[in-house]
Amino acid sequence: MQTLAGKSITTVAIIGNPNVGKSSIFNQLTGLNQKIGNYPGVTVDKSTGFLKGSKKSIQLVDLPGTYSIFPKSEDELVAYRVLTGMEDEKPDAALVILDSCNLERGLLLGTQVMDLGIPVAFVLNMKDLAEKNGIQIKSHQLFKELGIPLILTDARKSDGLEAIRILIQENRFQKSNPFLNINEVLQSGVLEQVKARFSLEGDYLAFQFLVFAASNRNLSNEDRQWIGELLAASEVNISSCQLEETRKRNQKIKSLMNQVVATGNSKGNGFSKKLDTVLLHPVFGYLIFLGIMLLVFQAIFAWAEAPMDLIDGAFATLSSLISSNLPEGVFTDFLSEGLVPGIGGVVIFVPQIALLFGFLALLEDTGYLSRVVFLMDRVMKPLGLHGKSVVPLISAMACAIPAVMAARTISNSKEKLITILVAPWMSCSARLPVYIIIIGLIIPxxxxxxxxxxxxxLLGMYLLGIVATLAGAFVLKLFLKQKEKSFLLTELPIYRVPRWKAVLLTMFGKSKVFVLEAGKVILTVSIVLWVLASYGPPSRMDALEQEKNSMVENATSEEESAEIEDLYASKMLENSYIGIMGKSIEPAIKPLGYDWKIGIALITSFAAREVFVGTLATIYSVGQESEDEVTLREKMANEVWVDTGEKVFDIPTGISLMVFYAFAMQCMSTIAVVRRETKSWKWPIYQTVVMTGFAYLAALITYQILS
Known part of the structure; x- marks a missing residue:
């Protein structure tokens, strides 16, 4: 073996199987000194950060979770490209995170990384669970057999993190002798020719170069032809060699496990097994899941109502104070009618957003969310979805963008495409503000x-999204023909007490993202809307202003004068640029129960769904007396049809509106991500047209039936 202590390193790649605590270790080592990007040429997330508390500048790269470095998905392809420096700067060392409870499986990836010739160190995480399960790892014996530094950790309790930090700072990574002699799989003559032509070090690196040749975008046509001729002349089937390499490697790992792992009496998994018999029951499992989700939504309403009312009232008061204490003019109107209501339309939903993400983090940290993945796989398969589709679809309840990107882990191309196309029908957090404000208006x-x-x-709206998603997947399954088979590989971790600090950090982080990312869009649209709602064609606006002044002069009392002001404020809004736009589409949306003001909100929310509330907040504020501390909810509740005097937001209109938002494709960012993931404009255009057309039809039927 070759020790590297004392040498300077600048980049360390962190790699491991999914759900081994890799990202948790990365987060604790880097703290807040992180950034997210994409790997060159692909859409896979790239998380990088610098080692916290180190005098040296050492960058850590969190690679996507993978079970091996063979290219079954884009994530696994990225791992090989980074570790070999194929398309990115090669790291100086690799920190391999292994699950102490599933050491045999993790060593398949770990020994592959070793054989690439990279300086390596192993971290055996979840040592506490291994002890509870009666698993004893003879770490010293494992070190002697592999020649690789080992650290036992429990990342949840930060146990062993300081040892990892010291290992990285002092560069105690080591190169080991090859774990598997690849010449047992492929004759050395072929590998020698590959090493000579492409200047590669090590037989295993040359072998992997051949395996990844089809995915190597840096190879010229001449090199591809040379590799093809070499394999043909040597009568080598590289796919068969890859399978043989995995078989032989697993044989050696099994032999190693007999020497380094002893199994005793399990202390911790008996409770999990008993609980799983109930939570994974083919009938009760689904009922329990629905019950848990109902409790979550009930808590969201019960716990968020007080802070929401407080925030809503505070912004109404602020608008009133600005209007009362600043000189009359355009700038004061902009602050009280545009900027403040726009910000209020963002902040008011922070309590629900924080609670929703907090509950999801709680379910994930306890281990229950993994059971939901397993449970829902029974439903997914007949509908044309992969078991792994559950993870993107559940994450779509937060946002469709990461959900679409998460589908890249699905190796089956048909199931991956179906997941991408139906994911936006899951009710995301952007729809939550729309549901909350309307449900608060129409449901007692x-x-x-x-x-x-x-x-x-609220639970009904989320279930509607789930049903639509599954039904849409089934329809796509019938139209997209493909015979490729796929299987679900997932784990059921032991149930654990949630880490409340991690849950609170998730609540804070997601709320911050909502305020900063969604808030920027909402605030920008609110400002543009205020301008469009405050100004119109000069000929129209001047004529209305003259009419108003004339009628005010002839008014016989202050009450009559105030009525005239309110009447012409409404007329000014209708004749503004935004009013003209709304009036032009009102004939098309009136059969759905919507007036022209709601129509404006529909148009603007195609940028982002959550803009709907901010749009109405701005429109209902323009021309109103800001001295009256009227909240947005009160303004919407008081809105009436001019011709009938009936409330605009009644039960038929409210439910129709929620149905429209449940189905319509109203997120330009999602459209862009779908285009990037599918590498074609065909699918996002198809997706937008079908979803929005279906939304219109569903909302029309809903309103006509209820009214």
Missing amino acids: SESFYGLDYQALA
Whole structure:
């Protein structure tokens, strides 16, 4: 073996199987000194950061979770490209994270990384679970057999993190002798020719070069032809060699496990097994999942109501104070009618967003979310979805963008495409502000046997999205023909007490992203809307201003004068640029129960769904008396049809509006990501047209039936 202590290193790649605590270790080693990007030429996330507390500048790269470095998906392809420096700067060393409870499986990847000739160190994480499961790892014996530094850790409790930090700072990574002699799989003559032509060091690196040749975008046509001729002349089937390499490697790993692992009495998995018999039951499992989600939504309404009302009232008061204390003019109107209501339209939903993500983090940290993945696989398969589709679809409840990107881990191309196309039908957090504000208007805040009507309505909207997603997947399965088979590989971790600090950090982080990312869009649109709603064609606006002044002069009382001001404020809004746009589409949306103001909100929310609330906040504020501390909810509740005097936001209109938002493709960022993932404009255009057309039809039927 070759020790590297004392030598300077600048980049360390962190690699491991999915769900081994790799990202947790990365986060603790780097702290907040991180950034997210993409690997060159691919859409896979690239997380990088610098070692916290180090005097040297040492960059850590968190590679995507993978079970091997063979290219079954883009994630696994990235791992090889980074470790070999094929398309990115090659790291100086690799930190391989292994699951102490599943050491045999993790060593398949770990020994592959060793054989690439990279300086390596192993971290055996989750040592506490191994002890509970009666697994004893003879770490000294494992070190002697592999020649690789080993550190036992429990990342959840930060146990062993300081040892990892010292190992990296002092560069105690080591190169080991090859674990598997690749000449047992492929004759050395072929490998020698590959090494000579492409200046490669090590037989295993040359072997992997041949395996990845089809995916190597740096190879010229001449080199590809040379490799093809070499394999043909040597009568080598590289796919068969790859399978043989895995078989022989697993044989050696099994032999090694007999020497370094002893199994005793399990202390910790008995409770998990008993609980799984209930939570994974083919009937009760689904009922329990629905019950948990209902409790989550009921808590969101019950716990968020007070802070929401406080925020709503605070921004109404702020608008009133600005209007009352600043001189009259355009700037004051902009602040009180545009900027403040726009910001309020963002901040008011922070309590629900934080609670939703907090509950999801809680379910994930306890280990229950992995059970949901396993449970839902039974439903997914007949509908044309992969078991791994569950993870993107569940993450789509937060945002469709990472959900679409998460589908890249699905190796089956048909199931990957179906997942991408149906993911936006899952009710994301951007729809939550729309649901919350409308449910609060049309559904009474009452309960039935302890079940809150508003919570039931919100659960119903989420279930509607799930049903639509599964039904859409089934239809696509019938149209997209492919016979490729796929299988689900997942784990059921032991149930654990949630890390409350991690849950709180998730709540804070997701809320921050919502405020900063969604907030920028909402605020920008709100400002543009205020301008469009405050100004119109000069000929129209001047004529209305003259009419108003004339009528005010002839008014016989202050009350009559105030009525005239309110009347012409409404007329000014209707004749503004935004009013003209809304009036032009009103004939098309009136059968759905929407007026022209809602139509404006529909148009603007095609940039992002959550803009809907901010749009109405701005439109209902323009021309109103800001001295009156009226909240957005009150403004929407008081809105009436001019011709009938009936409320605009009644039950038929409200439910129709929620149905439209449940199905319409109203997110330009998602469209862009779908284009990038599918590498074609065909699918995002198809997706947008079909989803929005279906949304219109569903909303039309809903309104006509309920009214």
